[in-house]
Amino acid sequence: MLTEDQIHHFRVFGFIVLRQAFDAGEIDALGRYADEIWTAELGHTPDAEEHVSIAPFLELRPDTLALIEDDRIYTPMVQLLGQDMIWSGSEGVQGTMTRRSYHHWHADRPGPQELGYLRIKIMMYLDPMRKDGGALRVIPGSHRSPFHEELAPFQQRHGLDDPAFFGSPGSEVPCHAVETDPGDALVFNQSLYHAVYGKAGRRRYIALKYAARPTSDAHLVSIKRFSPYTLTPHERIVQSDSPRLRGMVEGMDDLRASAQAL
């Protein structure tokens, strides 16, 4: 359960960290499940330097679904997104997606039209993350207008090979590096500007995504553009016996039909 201070921190800065929400035994078990999923998908055990990115991820096994509705995650999400929130899928990633040690400054849901529709990503890193060694860096408050709009040049440049961000290398942009240890859960607004520098080796994370229930055509247009998979949730969630899991995908057929009509 989030305190009023944590809710305030999330609203103002765009992120919070749930420190040591999970114990070492739980993280070890999650790592083992993750290895099994990656191995099954790749057809071999991932090498230490190999990149593997699977989405959906937790949905692939009945025994990993529990994390999605675990009180330590689910209750904070209800507090931030409302009781009628929706599920937006999970990811399981090892290694570095771009085979580069950085992921330059960007927002997952960029642009002023996105700021009124809250979507949240929770990062659970299975290895310690430090500022120059792959920790998620965030620009606190950059999910809010007009700061968000001022950073639009970052979004335009983040795919370039060697971009400058207002004249500085990405690694020198003023920011907060969210250093984490296994067991921490980093919760961030997907309109927040973030980046990673110093990714190396077997960097593993599980990500969980939740969103406020869409209530307008603009929300549906945004889902179609950025996360169309949200509208076709995994069968294991749809058919689940759990009221929490089923509740998060309830009405999805209607939402998908409305989205298709737009």
Ligand SMILES: O=C(O)CCC(=O)C(=O)O
């Ligand atoms: O690799 C990471 O830790 C974060 C990746 C990222 O930037 C994202 O999920 O949008």
